[in-house]
Amino acid sequence: MKRQQLTHLQQLETESIHIIREAAAEFDNPVMLYSIGKDSGVMAHLALKAFAPGKPPFPFMHVDTTWKFSDMITFRDKYAEENGIELIVHTNPEGKAADVNPFDYGSNEYTTIMKTVGLKQALDKHGFDAAFGGARRDEERSRAKERIFSFRDSMHQWDPKNQRPELWSTYNCRIRKGESVRVFPLSNWTELDIWLYIEREGIPIVPLYLAKPRPVVIRDGTLIMVDDDRMRLKEGEEPMIKSVRFRTLGCYPLSGAVESEAATVPEVVQEMLQTTFSERQGRLIDFDEDGSMERKKREGYF
């Protein structure tokens, strides 16, 4: 029989499906962390493929900081409903009660409380022993060294210097009670692979990834969208309409937009390949200091 050589994209796809199935088979109570972003969209799509014609045998979970773009929330609920996905939404109740927001608390503390602590609360509450995440190794330097099956102690902490060796595609899924594993099926995908796959498979994405005239202000040299009336404008800031899109989506006051006319996925890719700035540049939380992502991850940030 003539064998059809798989393209690199098909190889990534088949590897990711293997990873998702392996974790689903070995862990008692896995969950897929769904951030609504494009990487999560690809991961969710792969999970649907892995168990077709059935449904993934685990719920999806979104840690909602209450400051996401409203388009994201609309998209999330529609996606879950259309695909028959069990969706858990968790918000840190203490953080919500104290009205923790990115303006009064600063990006660092706000992110810790609403995202990192919120995530740990949700994982503990439901007793999840494995959590799929959509992180890629090409995103950031400390991620480049993280395993696909990445062990977390009972405090959800990552010890970068004491990782389990990971060979072939034979994954060690053994943990003790209270410990957990973060599983990254997209580890070997690059940003370009993600976009290409979205285009090839027709995976739905939040419209914010595509350029459209939107109200923005310029803050610390970054374009921030005024998504709702909770946005506190500083002296002299006047929202203006610009054609913008987002390279990464998170909490709107912390997500930088780029000026763009790219209104389709191929146009976005075209722009991306011609720019010389990497993806996370639009994500303010990495700017705090060199090596900050590694520190956040040790503390339990995804």
Add this chain to the structure above:
Amino acid sequence: MGTDADLIRSDIHAYLTKYEQKELLRFVAVGSVDDGKSTLIGRLLHDTGMVYEDQLAAVKSASKIEGEEIDFSLITDGLQAEREQGITIDVAYRYFSTDARKFIIADTPGHVQYTRNMVTGASTANVGIILIDARLGVLQQSRRHAFIASLLGIPHLAVCVNKMDLTDYDRDGFNAIRDEFAAFAKGLNFKDVTFFPISALKGVNLVSASPETPWHDGPNVLEYLETVPIDEDHNLTDFRFPVQSTLRPNLDYRGFAGQICSGSVKVGDTVLTLPSGKTSEIVGIDFAGVPQQSASVPESVTIRLADEIDTSRGDMLVLPDNIPSAQRTVDATLVWMSESELDLKKSYILKHTTQSVRVKMDEVAAKVDMDTLQDVPCETLALNEIGRVTLTCTRALFVDPYTVNRATGGFILIDSLTNNTVAAGMIQGSESTQDLEALLREARAGSALDPKTQVSPRERFDRLGQRGATIWLTGLPGSGRWALAYALERRLFDEGHTATVIDPTGQDLSGVISACKAATEAGFIAICAYKSYRKAERALVRDRIGDERVLEVFVNTNEDLCRERRPNASFEGFEAPENADLTFDLASGRTREEMGAIIDGLEAAGQFERPGA
């Protein structure tokens, strides 16, 4: 990047189609602190346009080198600790693509104490890149790197003789290194070995033809990576399909999910399921719920069979005329990856394809002396050592030799207490001569290990919060020791512990001790006041249950009071304990403080502390 860049500008759709078709090549780059590996990788990434300006700016600002030159190694050294120490300590994965292929680099440190990291990176690689310093020639570490690359089954080896700029691109020097290394590599298992005279720092022979070495008529490193044939790197002949799970979304659909780890298969083929030995016809091969006619390595598919065969995770589908061998006793090469050395007495978990079994080491036959690469006799394996072992599994594995099939010849060993991955294993031997009948006999044979508990003391502790002990109460009839026993059981229970009084009805001393021992080993606190007048009897209790697990309490109530309470009992032959752990007088009949003292005694003996490994 010329053609791709043009295409991106003029026809993005055509570019996407082209990009999607690219092949994927994985390579591992090995080198030590000073041989320029990080610089080489940084260069490859930079020269193929994979370093963005903001990353480059960060690297430039972090470069400690004076002058104009960028320290390319800083592009790759990711962890803070590494940047501080200026070394690579763990496997890092990098990505870049060219017009021809997409590449995944496993960037691994080469020092002997990081052997495990090199092995990790090498396990999936098509190509191994080894760096040799042109000034130093073939060092022992270069041989070691090649040896490990070969051991892990990397098909293609690229030897980069680096720092040629420092030898003025000396052709003879390069040739001498090439000849020496080629002679050595002949004894290893590579499909091909290719040599490159390079300067990572100056970018010579990395991504473009270089005038510095007119005498080098081979490709540059990137050309080589783009063209080295990798189609045949997978095993395409032997169909092996380890079942990951059974998908049964509704009554009409039942399929086996898994990744084809070698070979190929098509609808209509008859497959053999192991270990059941039953055959059935493939009626469907589905990818993402969509039927297709055939599938091959490494596709993740779902296979449906004509017959209802009881098959589940850990089983394997193969073709009846091409079977693996079933082995309960396996000869393997191990790379030991743990700080704690191999323990012949301990049982480990072995994970092979989708199957996990418990194993015991029978023997460590020899280890490789990493200086001479020769076998030397040894008793055990320590961190980063490579050795040959024989191990026995609770169930048969369906295996092929590693040199024939990386997927069904490789396994990992897991420490059953810490759950750490402690070793990588590669199954030795030649292709199987086992026929189907012999295979099934081996697969159905019982465990090759003596049955014994698979629950460790630590696991029991994690469940119960206590280690288990026997509280042995000695005293005269009427001393109140049974009353104390039951009161203590209640008290321990109320405090959240798990305790039980061993009722001696119908048993002799030996039976009672057995019961106490069983309860103690199960993690319970056994309490018993069985008559044991003689020292020798109490010594037997300690001896059989274990001295450290017995708390002996002498209930030394006044003898006259005892005789008064129990006038008809026999008081003959009582040898009072001389070194009981605790001694009480229960004349008053109250036991509250005494019970507190007993619980303190348990605590002092470590009863409520988690046992070590």
